[in-house]
Amino acid sequence: MTAFAIPAPAQPSVAIAGGDRRFPVRRIFCVGRNYAAHAREMGNDERDPPFFFTKPADAVVDSGSTIPYPPLTKDLHHEIELVVAIGKAGFRLAPEAALSHVWGYGVGIDLTRRDLQDVAKKAARPWDWAKGFDRSAPCGPLVPAEKVGHPTSGRIWLAVNGAVKQDGDLNELIWPVADIVAICSQAMELQPGDLIYTGTPAGVGPLAAGDKVTGGVDGIGTVELTVGSPQ
Template sequence: MPLSAPETGPTTPFSPPTPSSLPIVHSAERFYLNRVYCVGRNYADHARELGNDPDREPPFFFAKPADAVYAVDEGVDAQNVAPNTVPYPPETDDLHFEMELVVAIGVGGADIASADALTHVFGYGAGVDLTRRDLQDTAKALRRPWDLSKGFDFSGPCTSIAPVAVIGHPDRARIWLDVDGEKRQKGDLADQIWPVSDVIAALSRFVTLRPGDLIFTGTPAGVGRIVPGSTVVAGIDGVGDLAFRVISPRQE
């Protein structure tokens, strides 16, 4: 006689956290996040401004926690009003912005061929990889991990996810970021050293990609500092726009 299933499941000493998710454009559904990977130095000009040689380095990856990513595209208007706020993180005096195309994986897989990689994409977003640059520089100098320079709370503001069925696969589009009305980053997705298909193929050799994974695909030149009071407005043509204001952690 088979054993019956238990009447109740295992208990937990605390309430489970709500899974992180992003809105999906033109849908009531949400894109629930699994893992978040980021590509380093994927635009030649940005690699050079950090003192690296883009012609000699294959893509490399680091990670952010999924709950660092959150939507900030609601409310962007023609006057560049940014109703969303991002608290300035502790333990840094040099917070930097890095504007990036974000890839949302809808079909998992390992050892994916570059020619097949785009069939694994659900959609795209536009996100900012916020970086505690002083912590990162210290970690590099001491040959220590970058984790706390990249993976802190509120370090991944992002737009809603635009499905491939709506926008296709953007490979040539203006990517830009303004701070307080001044153009700070301006490039084109065509300037990426490693296009999305190659990025997916390379990452899938190291991990089995799963639905819900996000990949931040690197930033063009022009990264720089923001401070409490800074207003950031940014976007990728045909993908999405976002805006936020940096506030002191003591503000509500």
């Protein structure tokens, strides 16, 4: 047994629908600008190739959580996303082989400190402080691909206090799941436990303390969270 100098941190994990089992989270990859309308609303060209950023594994929180409004920001934004859970290691995968490495799917929210991201963009700095903060990756229960298949279409939506803010379809993904998994695997050796947040449709916007957020992907599931008081 390994002897650690301090207590080992808890293993981050995500719930699995329909039981008590949980999915261990190793890394979180996120795809930027993977819906054309969102790319345009952010002032970017949807013809650009996909790019990735990361969040720490312990940024995940379960659906139904209340999360404090995070520090250092006055412009916290919601971004609803289809989440891909990797169940088998793979490196330099071809798109036609990529889906065999997918364990299942979920619904997540990429929370973003937009004001910090805007500053980082202007200064050509990394986005880490804008994207990878505590509790920035809420995720609903995962469903195995063997039960739901590999979705290529279906409504993806998010509402704040009951008012729909984001409303799109998975068929609007510029780079579908097989491509995203394959492209990510060219740079990283994917491992079981990796999550990929696949991008968000148009309609991202601000959240305030007290907001109730709900979202979902047809055929996959839902995610819910409440924004608490500032830390």
